[in-house]
Amino acid sequence: MTARTRPQHVAVLALDGAYPFELGIPSRIFEAVPGLYEVSTCSVDGQPVRSASDFTIGVEHGPELLETADTVVISSIATPAIPVELPEDVAAALERIPSRSRIVSICTGAFVLAAAGMLDERRATTHWQLTELFRRRFPHVELDPGVLFVEDGPVLTSAGAASGVDACLHVVRTDHGSAVANSVARCCVVPPFRDGGQAQYIERPLPERGSNGTAHARDWAVAHLHDRVDLSTLARVAGMSPRTFSRRFTAEVGVSPGKWLVGQRVARAQRLLESSDLPVDRVAEEVGFATGASLRQHFHAAMGVTPTAYRQTFHGSA
Structure with missing residues (x-):
């Protein structure tokens, strides 16, 4: 704090x-x-x-x-x-x-x-x-x-x-x-962060009987962020073609799979920056960004500050 x-x-x-x-x-x-x-x-x-x-x-x-x-x-x-x-x-x-x-x-x-x-x-x-x-x-x-x-x-x-x-x-x-x-x-007893936006709550036709959602693939992705998950991998986990998976994912969550993955990785990076002394490049590896530069770019876009500045503010503060 x-x-x-x-x-x-x-x-x-x-x-x-x-x-x-x-x-x-x-x-x-x-x-x-x-x-x-x-x-x-x-x-x-x-x-x-x-x-x-x-x-x-x-x-x-x-x-x-x-x-x-x-x-x-x-x-x-x-x-x-x-x-x-x-x-x-x-x-x-x-x-x-x-x-x-x-x-x-x-x-x-x-x-x-x-x-x-x-x-x-x-x-x-x-x-x-x-x-x-x-x-x-x-x-x-x-x-x-x-x-x-x-x-x-x-x-x-x-x-x-x-x-x-x-x-x-x-x-x-x-x-x-x-x-x-x-x-x-x-x-x-509420989620600390909800994925997606209002799009997931706007009234839409019910999915066809027997169709599968993307929740399982999302859960799998969160557990495997360090593996640099991509759209093809998520579609395979869900048992869908990439095009079908992308369409259903966006309809359910309100953002594209790629944007959602970046958000999950940034959120995981926040926690590591707050709770560990890992170098920024190592944090990038742990959350699935290809390079430290990629983490810095996405983190700054999402949070408005660099990972280093964020760590200086929040590391060990809670």
């Missing part, structure tokens, strides 16, 4: 029409390991908010809470509550957020940020069912409906419901490393 003089303050803004499940995600994830974060919830006026269910939610803080937040989470709201124009009290509350703060939205919370102009010219995502509505309203936002979450500068937007868990775990992973994020995930 990186050294901190105090826990990071996370402020959750509850809006009318909030989904109770998503509203509770930040406190459940961020407070799973004591001492790292303090989570508080506020409303735009300090009054209870109407939830998307048949009850109201009481909060103890008004919008002034946002002024001291290191991270602000805008929770999701039911579709009928999505504003065409941002209400004045919501706009005033958002203006209280310090420029230094990280901002996270869950699902339809992206509509609130976009209406406030906070997503202009940024990459963002929201629930796949609302893609067309979002694009019509906010053409200046670079919407990516195929991902579970996307981070652009200090703003992180996530897709539907449980993607808020993925986004919050990403924040923990960024702040404190994979070991801490994995510990939080185990505590909450």
